[in-house]
Amino acid sequence: QSVVTQPPSASGTPGQRVTISCSGSSSNIGSNTVTWYQQLPGTAPKLLIYSNNQRPSGVPDRFSGSKSGTSASLAISGLQSEDEADYYCAAWDDSLNGPLGVFGTGTKVTVL
Amino acid sequence: QVQLVQSGVEVKKPGASVKVSCKTSGYTFTSYAISWVRQAPGQGLEWMGWISAYNGNTKYVQKLQGRVTMTTDTATRTAYMELRSLRSDDTAVYYCARDKSVVPSGPEFQHWGQGTPVIVSS
Numbered sequence: 192q193s194v195v196t197q198p199p200s201a202s203g204t205p206g207q208r209v210t211i212s213c214s215g216s217s218s219n220i221g222s223n224t225v226t227w228y229q230q231l232p233g234t235a236p237k238l239l240i241y242s243n244n245q246r247p248s249g250v251p252d253r254f255s256g257s258k259s260g261t262s263a264s265l266a267i268s269g270l271q272s273e274d275e276a277d278y279y280c281a282a283w284d285d286s287l288n289g290p291l292g293v294f295g296t297g298t299k300v301t302v303l
Numbered sequence: 304q305v306q307l308v309q310s311g312v313e314v315k316k317p318g319a320s321v322k323v324s325c326k327t328s329g330y331t332f333t334s335y336a337i338s339w340v341r342q343a344p345g346q347g348l349e350w351m352g353w354i355s356a357y358n359g360n361t362k363y364v365q366k367l368q369g370r371v372t373m374t375t376d377t378a379t380r381t382a383y384m385e386l387r388s389l390r391s392d393d394t395a396v397y398y399c400a401r402d403k404s405v406v407p408s409g410p411e412f413q414h415w416g417q418g419t420p421v422i423v424s425s
Contacts, residue, residue: 224409226409226410228348230348235398235400235415235418236340236348236398236415237415238411238412238413242411247413279347279348281348281350281410281411282410283408283410288365289362290362290407291362291364291365292338292340292353292407292410293350293410294340294347294348294349294350295347296347297347297348
């Protein structure tokens, strides 16, 4: 059972802005950086955002990340049909058993 | 370029073991850790643990402790994940992913294997 929650779905029309939330706790998002992944059907996840708001080379600037307290957000501006995918946030969790990775529950983005 | 190539589909009976390989190329193998992530059908991503390719140190998620072992072979630049006492809920696609350093500082993976489906069925 993931301790980091996301809305199960989000949608928008082409050109719109869509925001996905990621809610955690003081042991994960509250004290560590957040990473975002995009997963297209049948493929491995792709790194989209790291260190809360940094984009790897090649990721369009339509994608942006932010973090405040124990929550984070991913924004997709100028939504395009190829953005239809599952999106996951992730962070380190400083649990009693030592730092462990945790993924959010995932959000399916639909382009209407 | 960095590549991680995993072994093929596995079909196992409950109670059996599976060992998935992840052969790497394009970078200094011992300078990075490898993490393993799995995804059950129609479900989200689950981080399983990591292994340092430098010294073999490991960290596993508590729910898999005692059933999972991660190893590396520096001669062949290959990482392995073995899962024992398989159950039906272990049915998933298993991914290896390269961490950003020799000791992971977070689930931040730019390079992934293609995934290995493991099906557990009687």
